[in-house]
Amino acid sequence: MGRKAELLIVTALAIATPAHAADRQTISIAPSRLGEAVVALGRQTGVSVGMSDQSLAGIATPAVKGRLSVDAALKRLLRGSGARAMMIDASTWRIVRARPVATAQAPARSPAAPLPAQPVAEIIVTASKRYTPLPRYAGMVEAIDANLFSSGEASGGTATLLARVASLSSTHAGNGRNKLFIRAIADSGVAGPTQATTGQYLGDMRLNYAAPDPDLKLYDVGRVEILEGPQGTLYGAGSLGGIIRIMPNAPNLGEFGGQVSAGLSATQHGAPGGDLSATINLPIMPEKIALRVVGYGVQEGGYIDDVSRDLNDVNRTRTYGGRAALRFAPDENWTVDLNGVYQHIHGRDAQYATQSLDRLQRASSVAQPYFSDYLLGNIRVERQWDSLRFVSSTGFVHHELAESYDATQQDGPSALFRQRNDIDIFSTENRLVRDLDNGLGWILGASYLQSQSKLRRSLTSYGTAMFQPQVIPGVPMIGRGLPATATGVRNKVKEATLFGEASFEPVRGLIATVGGRLTNSRLSGEALDPIAALSFADIARAEAQADRSETIFLPSFALLTDAIPDVTLYARYQQGFRPGGLAVDDQRVRRFQNDRISTAEIGFRKGVAGRDAIAISANLAYTDWRNIQADVTDRIGLPTTANIGDGRIYTAEGRIVVRAMQRLTLDASIIYNDSRLTQPAQFLRALSFEGRSLDLPNVANLGGRLAFDYRTVMGNGMRLHLSGSARYVGKSQLGVGPILGRTQGNYVDTSLSASVTRGPVQISLSLANLLDSDGNRFSLGTPFDLHTDYYTPLRPRTIRIGMDFAF
Structure with missing residues (x-):
């Protein structure tokens, strides 16, 4: 032998x-x-x-x-x-x-002061779809744990993430209507039929496709991870800028418990608001089956006055909804989760004002309400064999977004333009993962996605004259509040995908990651309710062009070394894409094509925030964006989608987290973007004078954040938590060209909060927009009037007092 x-x-x-x-x-x-x-x-x-x-x-x-x-x-x-x-x-x-439950997934969640004797575990990047320790992840990632969220912040939804992450930005059309951007990968601020540049997920389930951010409230959420993009290998189309992954707390199989929270808020210059939530965890069959349910309602008081209609605080918003999760674990190797989500948002009116009037005032002829209905169902199955793991996630999303805009023309009767986008998404992903020690391993998976969006439009005139000038060519002005149909579009995408990624260590201290995604997309589109003036031959030609099949391969490569103690150095290259479709442009149906993005970046990381006394990270990235899809406006002012040309983006960002003392943490981050449309499309070249390139829209050239967090234990078992932040949002432009090229941004948003916890009860006090700043978040009011000096102000100084009770 x-x-x-x-x-x-x-x-x-x-x-x-x-x-x-x-x-x-x-x-x-x-x-x-x-x-x-x-x-x-x-x-x-x-x-x-x-x-x-x-x-x-x-x-x-x-x-x-x-x-x-x-x-x-x-x-x-x-x-x-x-x-x-x-x-x-x-x-x-x-x-x-153990009893009492003390993990982040415990149903009775109340903030706790850090215990000096307890070691802080490593941050694990689960959005990598493998359990990758942060020091061995090649890329920029933000991980926000649940114990950093108060109930007041949870009620803010996506706005809370914007306040915490310097690289995340948004339009500000209203709750449930916004487009999110990560690291300057922004197409436009107008809402059209194109796919989002940022992927959003609830666990393993995709939240959106050709629709804005659904703005789910963050109650009973265990963690949020934001990965900068592109993330084409693991997440496919629509992850050009990156992904946001929300991980709700899972049902606890062994413990009954829950939490109730309530808050009242008062806004300076505005109306009061409030929020209420309740969470309950119920083991049905201990250690086998458990149910977890969360419900909530939030009212945000209005603060915009409409002087034409003599109305105050018109932009009130109400949100209600909830989640339910049923977990079945027949043994230690199998886990089956059934998840459901419903949320309704209703905005009574638009939230923009006019700079030429007094602060927080505008003059509109009609109310411009909107609503969003969001429904999600998902089943997730996981099977574990030692270091091998199989995960299957399948679900369905139905999302309805109805918006309205003041279409009144000068010296004309009051008119209202409405559009409604109905989106259905079916997706399934099945993957096999092998997690080896310290971030090594591989993933192999297959997915299928089908998305259908139907965008319908109408124009309503409230005039009584028999003959009225047309606002939209070819759309009659019927008058007396009767709607007339305008042309809409339907886009359908079917994507079948194979993807894989592997990390290995060719030499000690050097990690190589190689991956790829092969996607076959079948695209189709058609005009909905075309107006009589349209040529059916032109419609048929556009629909024929949109009906096609495409196969795309997206590679990714990364090198990482942690040979230097407590320091990570990495280089990464990855691609992403979005499929094309149909849009209505000047009441004509036109095709827009795929766009594709490639990003090369280098970065370093020293220390881990929350574990080390000082944690520093920095990143430099170059992005090449070809055939950019952008939601723009046609000559009438209606949202449409077109390929606007090629662009490039330089990005530099950094963050430092200092634990100044055991109870005090200081956090500072900064991001700089230089984005250009270097090769404008033919219809935009007239706007590029003397060979100068145009700025890409909606992302500030400079942004930064300063924050502190202080926690201590006082007498009688009480715990005190103080936190505050100041975020600077630099200048940006609404869109491309002189009409949409108006400046926005250049403001500082501040906040301060305090809470005292004793036993199961917590009392909190928070101040938003502490300095009552009057910044312009978004320069778009109604697309039917692009010349008035519209702006979207920050919510004025708002104070909230809240109470949480855990059981």
Whole structure:
């Protein structure tokens, strides 16, 4: 028998022979998630470790190294996690939740002061679809844990993320109507039929496609991760700028509990508001089946006065909705989740004002209400075999967004333009993942997505004259409040995809990641309710051009080294794309084509925020954007989509987080963008004078944020939490060209909050827009009037007092 064969037999016997609980062995487990950590422990010691609740598998765990017993190793892994290990026999252990529950996924969530004796686990980037420790992730990522959200911030939805992440920006048309942008990858501020540049996900389920941000409230959310893009390999079309992944708390299989929160707010120069939420976790069959339900309602008081109609505070917004999750875990290897979401947003009127009038005033002829209805259903199945994991996620989204704009012309009767976008999305993804130690491993998957959007439009005149001048050519002005149909479009996309990615270590300290995504897209489109003046031959030609099949391959490469202690250096290249479709331009149906983006970046990271006294990260990126799709306006002022040319973007960003003392953390971040439309399309070249390139719209050239967070324990078991921030948003332009090229931004938004917690009760006080700044967030009012000095002001200084009760 050869020496190699002998060595294999000895190794197999060592693995097959379980260690006694008191035996000390050499154990080396990298920072990871609990599910992966216990698998590594089992491989190294031969013991079997199970879990009573699969939601425990996602808990972040620290590194464990040295000659230790199994008992000691498990205690180190579980310290501060809210879980404990039970010894079944000499070779079998079971991890269960400790009482009282203290993890981020506990149903009774109340902020707790940090305990100096507890080690801080590593940040795990789960949006990578592999459990990748942050030091071994090649790219910029923001991870916001739930204990940083107050109930007041949860009620703010996406606005809370905008206040915390310097690289994230948005239009400001109103809740549920906004387009989100990451790292200057912005097409325009106008809402048309094109696909979003930022992908949004609830767990593994896609939230949007050819629609704005649904603006789900962040109640009972465990974590939010923002990955800068493109993220074409793992997330496919529509992730040009990056992705936002919201991870709600999973049902707890072992504990009953919940939380109730309520708040009242008062806005200077405006109307009062309030918010109410409730969460309950109910184990139906302990350790097997549990139900978790959250419901909420939020009213944001208006602060815009309409002097023409003699109305105050017209822009009130009401939101109500909820989520339900049912978890079934037949054993420690299987987890099945059923999830449902519903949310309704109703805005009584638009939120823009006119600069030539007094602050927070405008003059409109008609109200411009809007609403958003959002419904989601999803089933997720996960199966675990040691380091191998299978995940299947399938779901359906129905999203309705109805908007209206004042279409009144000078010396004409009052008129209102309405558009309604109905979006249906079916998606399924099935992937096989192998997570090895310290971020190595691979993923292989297949997905299918079908999205259909129907954009319908109408124009209503309130005049009584028999003959009225037309606002939209070919659309009659019927008058007396009767709507006339304008041309709309339907776009349908079917995407079948294979994707894969692998990380390996060719030499010690150097991690290489290679991936790719092969997508076949079948596209089709048609005109809806075309007006009589349109040529049916032109419509048929455009529809024929839109009906096509395309196959696209998106590669990705990354190199990372952590050979320097506590320092990560990386370089990354990745691509993304969006499929084309149909749009209505000057009452003609036209095709717009695919666009494609490529980004090369380098960066470094030293330390980990929340773990080290100082954590620094920085990134430089160059983006090449070809055949850019953009929602623009036609000659009438209606939103449409066109390919506006080629562009390039330079981005530099950095962040430093300093733990000045045990209780105080300081956080500063900055981002600089230089974006240009270097090769404008033919219809835009007249706007590019003397060979100068045009700025890409809607993203500030400079942005930054300063924040502090202070937590301490006072007498009688009370905990005090103070936080504050100031965010600067630099100058940007609404769109491309002189008409849409108006300046916006250049303001500072500030906030301050305090809370006191004792036992299950928390009292909080917060101030938004502390300095009562009057900045211009968005320069678009109604697209039927692009010459008036419209602007969208910051919400005036707002104070909120709230109470939370956990049980």
